Amino acid sequence: MTRGRLTALALTAVALVTACQLVLSPAERRALEAARARWEASGITAYTVESRYLCFCGPHLLAWTRLTIRGDSVVATEPLEPLPRGAEPDLAGWRTVSQLFTTIAEADRDDILEDVTATYDAALGYPRAIALRCTPAVADCGITYELRNLQPN
DSSP: OOHHHHHHHHHHHHHHHHHTOOSSOHHHHHHHHHHHHHHHHHTOOEEEEEEEEEESSOGGGSSOEEEEEETTEEEEEEESSOOOTTOOOOSTTOOOHHHHHHHHHHHTTOTTEEEEEEEEOTTTOOEEEEEEEEOTTSTTOOEEEEEEEEEEO
8 A cells, every 4th residue: 555545544534533523421421321211210201390591592492481291292381581572482492301312312423512511310310401512613503401390290
C-alpha cells in the first residue's frame, strides 16, 4: 500500500470514529437504563406531572404546566403560571415520560449535541431534568426539560 493510501485510510478512520462518538458516558447510559427500568417497573401509564422547557420553542412550553398523561399521550394541559403574552395553552410539543426517555437515548447519537445531562427521580425513575447542549457551531440550539410532582392517577 502506498503512503498516500495509508494516509487516506487513517483520515477516513478518524472521521468515522469522530462521527460516531456517543454523547453519553458509559455511566450515564447505565443511569439511563436503570431509571428507565424503575419507570417501567412502576407500571404507571396514567399520571399528571408538572413540566416546563427552557428553549427557543413555543412560548406555551416555557411556563410550568400540569400535564395529564394517558398511555403515551398528553391529553390535557393546565398552565400553573401565566403564559407569555399571546401564548395559548396547547398540547403540541409536550412529551410524556416514555417519550423523554427516547429523547435521551436518541440524543446519545446526535451529531450536533456536545453534552446531555439528566437527573432521575430516585423512586420512580422518571427524568426530573434533561439538558441537551449543542456544539458551538449550531446557533439557537439546545433545550432543558424539567419535570416535578408526578402523581399516578
